[in-house]
Amino acid sequence: MDGRAFLASLRTTAVTRVEAGERVAQVSRNMGVSRSSVYEWLRQARSEPQKLQASPLQGRPSALSPDGLHDLATALLAGPESAGLTGRLWTRELVNELVSRDHGVSLTLTSIGRLLRSLGLWPRHSLVTWPDGSARLWKQRYAYIKEKAREQDALLMRGGLVDVGALLPRSSLPAAPFGFHLAYALIPGGPLLFRAYSGPANAATFLDFATGLVAETGRATCLITAPHPVFDLDECARGLAGLPLTVWVRSDGDARALRPAPAPATASAPDLRPAVLGGPSTGLWTMDRLAGHLSALFGHPVSTGEAEVLLSAQNLWPEGPLPPVLPPGSPAVGRWCHDVLPLFQAEAGPGAAVRFVQEVPLPGGRTLLLAVSPDQERRFAWYEEARYQGRMRATTLADFTRRLRQDLAEPLCLVVTDDSGWRSRDLDATATTVGDAFFCTWADGCGERVWRIPERDPVQALCRRHFHQGRGPAPAGTASLEMEHPPRGPVGTADRQVRIAAAREHARRQPLSAGGRLRELVLAGPPALLTTRTLTALLSRAYGRPVDADRAVAVLRDEGLWPEEFPSVEPGPWEHETLPLYLAHAGAGAAVRFVAEARLGGDLSLLVALDRAGETRFAWYPQARYRGRMRATTLVSFAGLLLDDANGPLCLVAADEAGWKSKELAAALARRPVLVVAAGVPYLCAWPAGCGNRAVMGDQCRTHARRSRRLAVHRARSGPLLDAVRAASAELAVARA
Known part of the structure; x- marks a missing residue:
């Protein structure tokens, strides 16, 4: 649902509630609008009811519908061959051909660029302009690279890897740099070749792009790239060894060629399993740490590339590059990484580190567990019989998370693709499964934290209140926060995540007092003692965004939950x-x-x-x-x-x-x-004769309070009679005189 449809639903709901008998003041407070707006909508409902409906869009309409955008993003992530086009890599001309064929729209190359940016598959900065270091040094190094390419009769290109955060739907949090990534190559004065992938950049996707680039050019190629953590992986250099492609990674005024480390003599290498399977004394292995351990074991330096070859020769490491931690061809996974994962990261704690937990099966029933950071920093350990009856053992995961905590001081946000074993009660760590929702997706616009997924409707992810309320379907006539045109396809992760992102954005834009949510939040359950700090924390957690003290007090006052003048006590x-x-x-x-x-x-x-x-x-x-x-x-x-x-x-x-x-x-x-x-009551009894007892009944002690009460009663009974006698005596004296 877009903003126009949401406002139309808001106007209609307000009019319906007033006509059903609710007071205008109550409706305006609950829905977060002014009373004058409600009265204006009532006037329009009686005289011009068409004004309550959504107004038509102004300006030029979008070239593609939301369904078309989703289909286009899926095709771009799958590659030209999957779309029935010729080529391994995309060009803007091929994208235009795909749009024209499948959607009947012909666009210019500039519009194609805007379309790619709107999908979140293209960076905001220019791919042509690079930040230069020392111009003089780079000029000399570039002349050397150009001479080498001429000797090899190779095509000289510029390119690289770029991490792109998804742009739709927009988020209030900083963009996650691992939503999508783009691999591209540019011939000066020629076409731009590219492939888009979902998830963080890794060696497997770059090697897939490199294979497609060699197939497209049909000749030896020399590619100059900007620096990226993927190019520091030894498996990336080993994968490029079999291709007629030389990659030069530029750094300031210099550049280095990606070349694999020389293969060690694996036949004479001792059995490494007793030395590495038990793990280090504390924490997990890193490749640098493991290479240092092997260097001490062999008595000579061992590089990280040589360590990987030695492990691979003994079936302790996969032969090729490690598979991607996330599916590289899913637009839903990319949007989830951008829109939903930062919410879990913020909930884990300030400065929480994101780690993707990856499981790689090895020959012999052994399992390699890795914790991979978005910039491809890997920590790993080996486990025997890690699974039982298809589920990961809780003892294995407990040991892995304990070792990971020993290496990292900051809070952890673990991301997994298979949650089997992570739901065990014996495990003190929790992990976020790719596709998990953060905000409740109930149809009336709830923005509270997800509590459980109902078995009857696994597409929904509900908070505690709506899980118990939603035993049946959502009530009819409520404003839906799902997309106006949900993407086609089977009901599953892809459809659900797009709805989650849309529901989160609409819930974020709602006023804190909309729909009576604030009153239900503070008055639900037994009374609780709050402070200003705990109140702001409660509202921030419930609405998914920071709420300061002034904002919380202002909203409470508008809702009638806070006095205009707060009580105060002046010292005296x-x-x-x-x-x-x-x-x-x-x-x-x-x-x-x-x-x-x-x-x-x-x-x-x-x-x-x-x-x-x-x-x-x-x-x-x-x-x-x-x-x-x-x-x-x-x-x-x-x-x-x-x-x-x-x-x-x-x-x-x-x-x-x-x-x-x-x-x-x-x-x-x-x-x-x-x-x-x-306040103001004295501590000692105020009896005129002087009493040293504590005042417990007003300003007197118990004894004198009772005596004062008897005197007051006696005075109340005898006072009128004495006054009448005195008045009669005075009249008699006057008469005698």
């Missing part, structure tokens, strides 16, 4: 002179809390506890008062929350004594370390 002489006596009576180390009530709309109250350190604690209570007095159950609950928070003796200073002196409250708090006093 009583606090400095009398309150220390009460604190000493409450117990050693007693904390003081100034308790006040803020009356909100309806029967809702906000109980607030202030301290002089600047911390504010509060909780919402519906139906807190009965016949004008605070309910004892409410005060018992709030006092219990404050006691649990204080973890020690507590002195509560009440601004309003009404309700705090009830017998139920006194009985509930009798055996708990809490003392309740009213």
Whole structure:
């Protein structure tokens, strides 16, 4: 659903709710719109109902529908041969031919470039302009490379690997650099050859591109590329050894050719399995660490390339390049890496490291487990009988994650393609499966965290509230947050991930108070004691974006959940002179809390506890008062929350004594370390004759309070009679005179 359809649904829903009997003020608060907008929509519904519908798009329409864009992205990731075209690599002319053949639209080459960028398969920067280092040194090195190409009769080209973050749908988080990657080669003055792949760049996809480039040129080729971590992998250099392609990796003013390390004599190499299968003393193997271990074992230096050849000769490493950690031809995987994976990474903790867990089966029933970073840093270990009945053993995964934590200090965000074994209760680590949803995809626009996937509808991923609410289908007539034209194909990962990304973006744009979500969030369940910090954390976690304190208070006030004037306590002489006596009576180390009530709309109250350190604690209570007095159950609950928070003796200073002196409250708090006093009440009895007892009933002790009550009753009974006698005596004296 696009923005126009969403606004039309918003207008229609508001009108329907008002016509069903709801108040305009309530509808405007719940939906996050102004009252004047609701009144305007009601006027339009009576006079011009067509204005409530979605307005037509202005400007030139898109060349392809959303279905067409999805099909085009799938074809571009699969390659020209899969689309029935001639060639191994794409050119802009071939893309134009594909669009014209399948969609009946003819575009210019400039429009083709815009189309590729809109799909997220093309970088924003220019592929022609490179950042230069030392111009003089590079000029000399380029002359040398050009001479070498002329001697080999090779075609000189420029190209490389570029990590591209998906652009649709847009995200509020920084773009993940491993959504898609592009391999390209450019002939000066000639066509641009390229292939797009999903997931992080790796040696396997670059070798696939290199094979297609050699087939396209039909001759020896010399390719000058910008630096990329993939070119530092030895398997990349070994894969290029059998191709008539020389790759020069440029770095500042110099360039180096990718050449494989000389193959060691594997026939005379000792058995490496006892030395490497157990792993290092701590952590996991890296290829540099393993090469250093083999160097100490053999007594001579061993490079990382030689170490890979030795491992491969003893069936401890695959023969060719390692397979990609993610499917390289899936647009849904690329969009998931860009739009959903950063949310899991942010939830794992600040500065969390993303690691793709990869399983490579080896001969003999052995398994190679790798943790691969987006820039192809690999940490690995070998395991015997890693699987049981088709599932990964929890003990294997527990040992692997424990060793990985020993190497990395930052929080971990593990990504797997097969979650078998990761759901075990015996495992203290969690992993995100490719295709997992982060936000709830319920049809009414929920933006809460996913809790479970229902078995009846595995396409949906629901939060706890909607999982229990959604035993049946979603209610009819609600605004759907799915795409207006979902992509064709079987219901599965691809379709679900596009809907997840669209639902997340629409949920992010919703106001915090839309649909009554905020009121349900803070009032659901039993009352909880919150602070400003915990409130902002709760809202940030629920809505998937940072919410500061000022924004949270403003939204709560608009929703009627926060008072216009927050209660405050001004320091005075009583606090400095009398309150220390009460604190000493409450117990050693007693904390003081100034308790006040803020009356909100309806029967809702906000109980607030202030301290002089600047911390504010509060909780919402519906139906807190009965016949004008605070309910004892409410005060018992709030006092219990404050006691649990204080973890020690507590002195509560009440601004309003009404309700705090009830017998139920006194009985509930009798055996708990809490003392309740009213602000301004003296500590000692105020009897005129001078009493040294503590004031427990108002400003008097118990004895003098009872005596004052008897005197007041006696005065109330005898006072009128004496006044009548005195008046009669005065009249008699006047008459006699």
